[in-house]
Amino acid sequence: MAETQFDLEGFLPYLLNQAAEAAGREFAAAYRGRYGMTRTQWRVLAHLGRFGALTATEICRRAMEEKTGVSRAVQALEERGWLVRDALAEDRRAEALSLTPAGHDAYQALAAEAIRFDALLRSRLGEERAAGLAEVLTALIGAARD
Amino acid sequence: MAETQFDLEGFLPYLLNQAAEAAGREFAAAYRGRYGMTRTQWRVLAHLGRFGALTATEICRRAMEEKTGVSRAVQALEERGWLVRDALAEDRRAEALSLTPAGHDAYQALAAEAIRFDALLRSRLGEERAAGLAEVLTALIGAARD
DNA sequence: TATTGTTATACTCTATAACTATA
DNA sequence: TATAGTTATAGAGTATAACAATA
Numbered sequence: 662m663a664e665t666q667f668d669l670e671g672f673l674p675y676l677l678n679q680a681a682e683a684a685g686r687e688f689a690a691a692y693r694g695r696y697g698m699t700r701t702q703w704r705v706l707a708h709l710g711r712f713g714a715l716t717a718t719e720i721c722r723r724a725m726e727e728k729t730g731v732s733r734a735v736q737a738l739e740e741r742g743w744l745v746r747d748a749l750a751e752d753r754r755a756e757a758l759s760l761t762p763a764g765h766d767a768y769q770a771l772a773a774e775a776i777r778f779d780a781l782l783r784s785r786l787g788e789e790r791a792a793g794l795a796e797v798l799t800a801l802i803g804a805a806r807d
Numbered sequence: 808m809a810e811t812q813f814d815l816e817g818f819l820p821y822l823l824n825q826a827a828e829a830a831g832r833e834f835a836a837a838y839r840g841r842y843g844m845t846r847t848q849w850r851v852l853a854h855l856g857r858f859g860a861l862t863a864t865e866i867c868r869r870a871m872e873e874k875t876g877v878s879r880a881v882q883a884l885e886e887r888g889w890l891v892r893d894a895l896a897e898d899r900r901a902e903a904l905s906l907t908p909a910g911h912d913a914y915q916a917l918a919a920e921a922i923r924f925d926a927l928l929r930s931r932l933g934e935e936r937a938a939g940l941a942e943v944l945t946a947l948i949g950a951a952r953d
Numbered sequence: 954t955a956t957t958g959t960t961a962t963a964c965t966c967t968a969t970a971a972c973t974a975t976a
Numbered sequence: 977t978a979t980a981g982t983t984a985t986a987g988a989g990t991a992t993a994a995c996a997a998t999a
Contacts, residue, residue, distance in 0.1 A: 676941055711813060755958080785950045
């Protein structure tokens, strides 16, 4: 019986993971190195900065994060004075989370870095290939949800 | 001053991470669910199965893994009877790692699953887009090494 | 009964440093 | 001095379950 020919270097989950790690590591310098934030904290900040007030559950759904991680990230951002909680009249179990002015300043600075980094990645690939990459990744993510 | 317009849903590191997590989670069922292996153990098994005897340092370089993780994965595979160490005459600090027949059987089974899963992903995307994706990811990984 | 959010627990992963044996 | 590999430690990520408050 012939050997199964498996090409690890062309295995999509492996390539995806290596590329995600390489890009993530490079950008982590922006939030981890400069602000001492974790990735989950950066994602919470990014969602609140981008979309305004959200509940923790909404952040979990949009960011594909666990509620435990979000709970701890919210706590850390709150202690830092970057985030406030407001009671929701319509459901007293949930809270509306939003950024303080200081939190919004941090978001603005990090969003600007993110835009620069995204542009750097896209320039490395060429705009056409980068746009195609984003489209294919989105398709993969969508397909996995089913 | 205008707000910085940052589109989190188009941010490449974010898309790469979501896609890698989705694909990785789906394939992890093969090695974690069925064999109780960690991802690092699967990667060590895959490299030894694919390339034959390697030293730990060579696995680290090829698989982009930390030497501590590889050291522990090698230990676990050894205890399981899937891997043996052989002294290297030319450098007694290093060891040649290779799979036992049982280890090779496990590799064959997992490699076959990997081939099936890769084919599934490629069929979801279409062969042309999948080939393009692999090429662009390889370029990204290569660019990040510099 | 179900859901929001917190806390506890455990395992994996990542990263660093200290250490040994050898080069 | 430098390298191969092990061990220890700590922080971060992932996953589950138990729990309180509210719906």
